[in-house]
Amino acid sequence: MSITLHTAAALRTLADLQPGETAEVVTVHSQGPERRRLLDLGIVPGTRITAELRSPLSDPVAYRVRGALIALRRSQAAQIEVRPVSEEKQL
Numbered sequence: 142m143s144i145t146l147h148t149a150a151a152l153r154t155l156a157d158l159q160p161g162e163t164a165e166v167v168t169v170h171s172q173g174p175e176r177r178r179l180l181d182l183g184i185v186p187g188t189r190i191t192a193e194l195r196s197p198l199s200d201p202v203a204y205r206v207r208g209a210l211i212a213l214r215r216s217q218a219a220q221i222e223v224r225p226v227s228e229e230k231q232l
Contacts, residue, residue, distance in 0.1 A: 153225070155204070156218035158192035164223035165189050171220040179221065183207040189226060 158164055166188045169179050183206050184190070193210060194203040201212040 153223055154219045155190060155192075155213070155221040155223050156202075156215050158190075158202075158204075158223070160192050160195055163189055163191040163226045165226050167222040167224055169221050171217070175217065175220075179217070182211055183209070184221060190221075190223065 152167060153164070155164070155166075166184055166186050168186060169176060169184060171179060188206065191205040192202060193205050196202065200215045202215070202218060203210050203212050204218075
């Protein structure tokens with residue numbers, strides 16, 4: 142029997158990031174047109190995303206994705222699973 146160790150503690154959603162934090166996309170859980178929009182924006186596995194600005198009511202949040210600044214609602218960001226990027230990997 143093989144056991145896959147998924148560092149569950151390290152996996153979070155994009156909605157969990159605080160401004161200034163960077164993470165790498167693991168998977169996108171949304172479906173249909175919303176999924177297509179996220180993929181078209183470049184939010185695909187392996188992409189690094191940085192939380193930039195949070196609106197006064199915390200929704201939406203601006204994220205830096207492949208050099209572009211995009212805004213996502215918390216409900217959308219919660220469907221994007223990410224893993225934190227260490228400081229040395231960011232450089």
